[in-house]
Amino acid sequence: MPITLFNSIASWLLKKRYHQIELFLKYPEEVQDEVLHQLLSFAEDTEIGRKYDFESIASYETFAERIPIVSYEEVEPMIERSRRGEQNIFWPTTIKWFAKSSGTTNAKSKFIPVSSEALEDCHYKSSKDLLCLYLNNNENSQLFTGKSLRLGGSKELYQDNGTVFGDLSAILIDNMPFWAELSSTPSNKVSLMSEWETKLQAIIRESVQENVTSLAGVPSWMLVLLINVLEQTGKEHLFKVWENLEVYFHGGVSFNPYKDQYSRLLPRKNFNYYEIYNASEGFFAIQDRNNADDLLLMLDYGIFYEFIPMETYGTSEQVTLPLWNVKVNRNYAVIITTNAGLWRYKIGDTVRFTSTNPYRIKITGRTKHHINVFGEELIIENAEEALKSICKKTGSEIKDYTVAPIFMEGKEKGAHEWIIEFRKAPEELAYFTEILDNALKSLNSDYEAKRYNNITLKLPKVHIARENLFYDWLKSKDKLGGQHKIPRLSNKRDYIEELLQMNK
Numbered sequence: 001m002p003i004t005l006f007n008s009i010a011s012w013l014l015k016k017r018y019h020q021i022e023l024f025l026k027y028p029e030e031v032q033d034e035v036l037h038q039l040l041s042f043a044e045d046t047e048i049g050r051k052y053d054f055e056s057i058a059s060y061e062t063f064a065e066r067i068p069i070v071s072y073e074e075v076e077p078m079i080e081r082s083r084r085g086e087q088n089i090f091w092p093t094t095i096k097w098f099a100k101s102s103g104t105t106n107a108k109s110k111f112i113p114v115s116s117e118a119l120e121d122c123h124y125k126s127s128k129d130l131l132c133l134y135l136n137n138n139e140n141s142q143l144f145t146g147k148s149l150r151l152g153g154s155k156e157l158y159q160d161n162g163t164v165f166g167d168l169s170a171i172l173i174d175n176m177p178f179w180a181e182l183s184s185t186p187s188n189k190v191s192l193m194s195e196w197e198t199k200l201q202a203i204i205r206e207s208v209q210e211n212v213t214s215l216a217g218v219p220s221w222m223l224v225l226l227i228n229v230l231e232q233t234g235k236e237h238l239f240k241v242w243e244n245l246e247v248y249f250h251g252g253v254s255f256n257p258y259k260d261q262y263s264r265l266l267p268r269k270n271f272n273y274y275e276i277y278n279a280s281e282g283f284f285a286i287q288d289r290n291n292a293d294d295l296l297l298m299l300d301y302g303i304f305y306e307f308i309p310m311e312t313y314g315t316s317e318q319v320t321l322p323l324w325n326v327k328v329n330r331n332y333a334v335i336i337t338t339n340a341g342l343w344r345y346k347i348g349d350t351v352r353f354t355s356t357n358p359y360r361i362k363i364t365g366r367t368k369h370h371i372n373v374f375g376e377e378l379i380i381e382n383a384e385e386a387l388k389s390i391c392k393k394t395g396s397e398i399k400d401y402t403v404a405p406i407f408m409e410g411k412e413k414g415a416h417e418w419i420i421e422f423r424k425a426p427e428e429l430a431y432f433t434e435i436l437d438n439a440l441k442s443l444n445s446d447y448e449a450k451r452y453n454n455i456t457l458k459l460p461k462v463h464i465a466r467e468n469l470f471y472d473w474l475k476s477k478d479k480l481g482g483q484h485k486i487p488r489l490s491n492k493r494d495y496i497e498e499l500l501q502m503n504k
Helices: 003-016 018-026 028-042 047-051 060-066 072-083 116-137 168-175 178-182 196-207 219-233 256-265 380-394 429-443 445-454 469-476 494-502
Strands: 097-101 110-114 147-151 158-160 163-166 212-217 247-250 272-279 282-286 295-297 303-309 331-338 345-356 359-366 397-406 415-424 461-464
Touching (some): 018 028, 018 116, 028 060, 028 303, 028 331, 072 097, 072 345, 110 168, 116 168, 116 272, 116 282, 147 196, 147 219, 163 168, 219 247, 219 256, 256 380, 256 397, 272 295, 282 331, 359 380, 380 397, 380 429, 397 494, 415 494, 429 445, 429 461
Parallel strands (some): 097 163, 147 212, 212 247, 247 272, 415 461
Antiparallel strands (some): 097 110, 158 163, 272 282, 282 295, 295 359, 303 331, 331 345, 345 359, 397 415
16 A cells, blocks of 8 residues: 555544544543443452442442542552462453553562453544644654654563463554554564664664654653664764654653653654553553643543542542542642553542643652652652753753651751753752752742741752763662653652662
């Protein structure tokens, strides 16, 4: 089939899906209510369905009263039984796949169940919807005249007791239809290579020969790949390598610290960036407009959403809200019930709604990755916005960073300690520290109050990391590539102490 004809047919098929998306845009509450009742009905004869009598649950209120909110640790015994081959525990169809996820650089791993329904109706459906929304906004796109350069997980799949586990991206690649591989680079064989540095070179060898029209992957690791592409080809920017490149689909970490660096690698004003919000537990939201900084919450993927206002999270006053009761500009922890058998599960992410008609969100951080030792409630969104603004003022570029508290000792006040690896360091670290502090004050009133006259917090302490410090730290933990992330904010000093030791 000629490439131009394939491009036209693929574009037409994907645009047809937009009419279904319009349905949940128009009737969001009804669609979410239907998702909940379908999940309950489908799983009523499972072990958990019988325990909580799913069959008799007729309303959201009963669902919320009867079924407890749980963490991974609380459902791990059931998941382990399922991994050993038991079925019909929390989901009625056979659970063969488990996405191995640490969520952070911790050694302890999570094994998230992935049902066939989750694969088809959530993960693969979302991939098509991402393209659908992009094409709906860019009618002259030539996306399907070339290939997508994907950068997924770096781990193989492993069999154990009849079940299979590995990175979610490896599971998706292993199960994807043949036509999807034809439109992607590198090959599945290279994509599933386990050793990151060898894999990096193999990706470059395969992809520079292709007509790449899109990029897809986590910004931090994709940046490493693209810089290596330019170094090895000797080209000044990426359009000299792939002249038809038109969009980068990204997710996993905030794009803010990397945007200026990507702009230099991709110096076209009409180049598009599209953000996604996905995890091992499911695919949740997609940027649905060009140049937007928020994401459309996808409501018909077999996932029912609930939200806990962060001001009550983990307290005796904790309240849980269905989608139709959320408000804009408040920070919420996300709770999900899914078509892979996770029931009222704390995913660990926090979001803020920018709109409720339709429901659009911004990812603001992690429930565990914030600093609130002194009542300052510093979240990742604050840190990213502050760094973005001060990098412009100082002409600096940030590669990676992490932040931890300096605890009070006696009469000594507390502070925040930063270790930052720069691509381009500021000329004066003292000035950088001062305007970082000021930027955080302007973004976070709680931080500003604790910094007033050094009442609780002193000026931040900032260290410049040696080159490749964070890369070497991840390598020491066998966490290179794929979805592995640097923990940005922490209430503890474990990460920063290790990094400071390696930075000597």
